[in-house]
Structure formats: C-alpha cells, structure tokens
Amino acid sequence: MSPDRSAETPQLPSSATAALQSVCNWFKDRHWTVFPFQMQAWQHYLAGHSGLIHATTGTGKTLAAWLGPVAEALAETEQRPTATGNDALRVLWITPLRALAVDTLHALQEPLKALSLSWSVESRTGDTSAATRRKQQNRLPTTLVTTPESLSLLLTRSDAREQFRNLRAVICDEWHELLATKRGVQVELALARLRRWRPALRTWALSATLGNLPEALAVIAPPQTRLPAAPAVMIQGASRKQIVVDSLIPERIERFPWAGHMGLNQLPDVLAAVDQAASTLIFTNTRSQTEAWYHAMLQARPDWAGLIALHHGSLDPATRNWVEDGLRAGQLRAVVCTSSL
Incomplete structure (x- = not known):
C-alpha cells in the first residue's frame, strides 16, 4: 500500500x-x-x-x-x-x-x-x-x-x-x-x-x-x-534551509597515533571558527575527548571562561540542564559535546 x-x-x-x-x-x-x-x-x-x-x-x-x-x-x-x-x-x-x-x-x-x-x-x-x-x-x-x-x-x-x-x-x-x-x-x-x-x-x-x-x-x-x-x-512542510558545509583540513596530514587521535592539532583553526560564529557546537567522539578539548580551549583562550562549556552523559543532570539553558538563552559561545546534544 x-x-x-x-x-x-x-x-x-x-x-x-x-x-x-x-x-x-x-x-x-x-x-x-x-x-x-x-x-x-x-x-x-x-x-x-x-x-x-x-x-x-x-x-x-x-x-x-x-x-x-x-x-x-x-x-x-x-x-x-x-x-x-x-x-x-x-x-x-x-x-x-x-x-x-x-x-x-x-x-x-x-x-x-x-x-x-x-x-x-x-x-x-x-x-x-x-x-x-x-x-x-x-x-x-x-x-x-x-x-x-x-x-x-x-x-x-x-x-x-x-x-x-x-x-x-x-x-x-x-x-x-x-x-x-x-x-x-x-x-x-x-x-x-x-x-x-x-x-x-x-x-x-x-x-x-x-x-x-x-x-x-x-x-x-x-x-x-x-x-x-x-x-x-x-x-x-516548509522548504529546507540552505546549509553550508565547510571542512577544516590540516596543512599536513599525519598518521594517527597508536594511543588514539584527539585532533588537538586543529585547535587554532577551530578557535578561529568559533570566534567568527555567534554560537558553536563542537562534537567529539568520546567523553574523554570532550574533556580534553574543553580544557585545551580554555587554556588557549582563558578569556572564554564562563562563555564555553562541555556536555556529555556522565555529567550531573543539573549541570547538563545549565548548559542547555545557556545555549537557549544565547549566553554560551561554544559547547564541546558528545552525541548527548
């Protein structure tokens, strides 16, 4: 049918x-x-x-x-x-x-x-x-x-x-x-x-x-x-919005390390992209990668303290709710997250 x-x-x-x-x-x-x-x-x-x-x-x-x-x-x-x-x-x-x-x-x-x-x-x-x-x-x-x-x-x-x-x-x-x-x-x-x-x-x-x-x-x-x-x-329903897909490609392609790939060599490019946007979600593959990227961003841009946050399933529900409320209110510049968002 x-x-x-x-x-x-x-x-x-x-x-x-x-x-x-x-x-x-x-x-x-x-x-x-x-x-x-x-x-x-x-x-x-x-x-x-x-x-x-x-x-x-x-x-x-x-x-x-x-x-x-x-x-x-x-x-x-x-x-x-x-x-x-x-x-x-x-x-x-x-x-x-x-x-x-x-x-x-x-x-x-x-x-x-x-x-x-x-x-x-x-x-x-x-x-x-x-x-x-x-x-x-x-x-x-x-x-x-x-x-x-x-x-x-x-x-x-x-x-x-x-x-x-x-x-x-x-x-x-x-x-x-x-x-x-x-x-x-x-x-x-x-x-x-x-x-x-x-x-x-x-x-x-x-x-x-x-x-x-x-x-x-x-x-x-x-x-x-x-x-x-x-x-x-x-x-x-209504027609789709225009979506622009842009890839940040490193200048030099390296072999992935045996200990795991965090992608932190791309940190300067990601920071520049965040700087140009009003609000950004940075998705990672694992919770540990989320933590690593969040701390690396804060270390590179300490002036963003309170303006960026992290979000994953291991956080306390009250903390996750605070992050989500901050995104809705436009108070957060960027959130590093897993698929929890």
Missing part, C-alpha cells in the same frame, strides 16, 4: 472544526501564522490517520504533531462539557535524546493553559527523579515524553496494558536519529505491542533531514497495521 500524498482535506465533524478554530485563534493571539502543512497534519490526525511530517528545523513541526491530539481533546470536551480532559495516558512522545526532553516539555505545555485544557505533561528518562517515578507508578500523565529505553521498561510492567488503555497517539521526534538503528528497532517493537492493545493507535514521526521518505513512512506506519479507513499520509 503506497502512502497517501494527496492534499485532499478530510471531512471532519463540526466539533473538530470548532476545535481547530480555537487552535488557530491561539496562533493569532501570538501573532503567528498557521502554515498549510500544520493545518494538514491536524486535519489528518483528527480523521484518524497516521503519518510523517517532514519540514525544516524551526518551522513548527512540534506544534504540527502536538495540536492534533490537543484539538481532539477540545472537540471531546465540547461534546462532553463535564469532561475535565485530564484522562489517563493519551499521548506518548518519544525523543531520542534526553537533552530534547526539557525543550519538548516546555513546547507541549505552552498551549494547554491558553486553550483551557487541563492535561498533565511529564517526562520519563534516565534523569527523572525517584519521586516522579513513584508518582508515575500509580498513574501516568496525560502526555509522557520519554526515550526508547524508558518506554521499553514501562512496557514490562505487569499493569502496562491497563496503563496504556487510553493511548491515542505515539509521536516519534527526530525520526532520522532512530530509523535503521538498534534503538529504532526497540521503538518498532514497542509500537507493535502497543498496536496489539490499541488497534486504532495513530503513529506519527517528525524529521527535517530524511531522504528516503516513503521507507521512513512505511516504518512508522506499516501498511499491514493500518485500518482500512486510516491511510498513512506524508506531509511536506
């Missing part, structure tokens, strides 16, 4: 149309414009479809995926005025990186209060406190932001089927990071189990850098798992 690429607008009940108008009004209040791909995603979600949203970074993919489930809850509240909207787990948001969980939580919580929807939104990762885990042991939030590993552990609970009984949607962020990896297989196995419990489950994926779109859609919404009235849709 091939994906439905058509822009045909699904027919929606009046309650769903009214809910979408509330969402559009929220955009208008913030002086934002709803992109066509966002409206298309909301409409297809409300029609019961699964799909893949492919749009460049910074164009609103998160809201395109999130406000469909929100609009569904608003429509149900309109039909049942006595409903609080704070049901058991309805939406699973899977993120490949713990560093993304905090940003995602803020983005998902933002429209809820304005739209008068009393949903609880929490995360479940390796950084989640013991107190929060104990609370989630008894009742999961309405929306849970989690990683593939944490989801797999949740599915091993004896009451997992009961805890996931109201699940409506699973949204996989940064799908390109998971596709064709061991963690991606972990997600596929989790989705297979959830679909067995919830045959009408809608599954959506988000990405900005996929090249094999039909294959990526077939993995997140396999043809054999779709209900006849619920095709999978591929939604193309």
Whole structure:
C-alpha cells in the first residue's frame, strides 16, 4: 500500500472544526501564522490517520504533531462539557535524546493553559527523579515524553496494558536519529505491542533531514497495521534551509597515533571558527575527548571562561540542564559535546 500524498482535506465533524478554530485563534493571539502543512497534519490526525511530517528545523513541526491530539481533546470536551480532559495516558512522545526532553516539555505545555485544557505533561528518562517515578507508578500523565529505553521498561510492567488503555497517539521526534538503528528497532517493537492493545493507535514521526521518505513512512506506519479507513499520509512542510558545509583540513596530514587521535592539532583553526560564529557546537567522539578539548580551549583562550562549556552523559543532570539553558538563552559561545546534544 503506497502512502497517501494527496492534499485532499478530510471531512471532519463540526466539533473538530470548532476545535481547530480555537487552535488557530491561539496562533493569532501570538501573532503567528498557521502554515498549510500544520493545518494538514491536524486535519489528518483528527480523521484518524497516521503519518510523517517532514519540514525544516524551526518551522513548527512540534506544534504540527502536538495540536492534533490537543484539538481532539477540545472537540471531546465540547461534546462532553463535564469532561475535565485530564484522562489517563493519551499521548506518548518519544525523543531520542534526553537533552530534547526539557525543550519538548516546555513546547507541549505552552498551549494547554491558553486553550483551557487541563492535561498533565511529564517526562520519563534516565534523569527523572525517584519521586516522579513513584508518582508515575500509580498513574501516568496525560502526555509522557520519554526515550526508547524508558518506554521499553514501562512496557514490562505487569499493569502496562491497563496503563496504556487510553493511548491515542505515539509521536516519534527526530525520526532520522532512530530509523535503521538498534534503538529504532526497540521503538518498532514497542509500537507493535502497543498496536496489539490499541488497534486504532495513530503513529506519527517528525524529521527535517530524511531522504528516503516513503521507507521512513512505511516504518512508522506499516501498511499491514493500518485500518482500512486510516491511510498513512506524508506531509511536506516548509522548504529546507540552505546549509553550508565547510571542512577544516590540516596543512599536513599525519598518521594517527597508536594511543588514539584527539585532533588537538586543529585547535587554532577551530578557535578561529568559533570566534567568527555567534554560537558553536563542537562534537567529539568520546567523553574523554570532550574533556580534553574543553580544557585545551580554555587554556588557549582563558578569556572564554564562563562563555564555553562541555556536555556529555556522565555529567550531573543539573549541570547538563545549565548548559542547555545557556545555549537557549544565547549566553554560551561554544559547547564541546558528545552525541548527548
């Protein structure tokens, strides 16, 4: 079965149309414009479809995926005025990186209060406190932001089927990071189990850098798992941003040392590149390499103390959160990091 690429607008009940108008009004209040791909995603979600949203970074993919489930809850509240909207787990948001969980939580919580929807939104990762885990042991939030590993552990609970009984949607962020990896297989196995419990489950994926779109859609919404009235849709968002790839090549190519390659002979060139940029991420292969580069940069540029930082999985969660907040606020000139960012 091939994906439905058509822009045909699904027919929606009046309650769903009214809910979408509330969402559009929220955009208008913030002086934002709803992109066509966002409206298309909301409409297809409300029609019961699964799909893949492919749009460049910074164009609103998160809201395109999130406000469909929100609009569904608003429509149900309109039909049942006595409903609080704070049901058991309805939406699973899977993120490949713990560093993304905090940003995602803020983005998902933002429209809820304005739209008068009393949903609880929490995360479940390796950084989640013991107190929060104990609370989630008894009742999961309405929306849970989690990683593939944490989801797999949740599915091993004896009451997992009961805890996931109201699940409506699973949204996989940064799908390109998971596709064709061991963690991606972990997600596929989790989705297979959830679909067995919830045959009408809608599954959506988000990405900005996929090249094999039909294959990526077939993995997140396999043809054999779709209900006849619920095709999978591929939604193309705003065009890609221009990306410039520039390589720093050393003047003299040397043999790699047996003890390991740190690349510190490139330090002057990297410092010059950082000096010319407003914000820079310097990715390394290992945590030890991250530490070595960070200290080498500080030694070469002591005036950057407090303006550069390092980030890897062995750091305390509070330290990692401080670094991430500094990046968001534009307070850090550069961060030396592993794939944790």
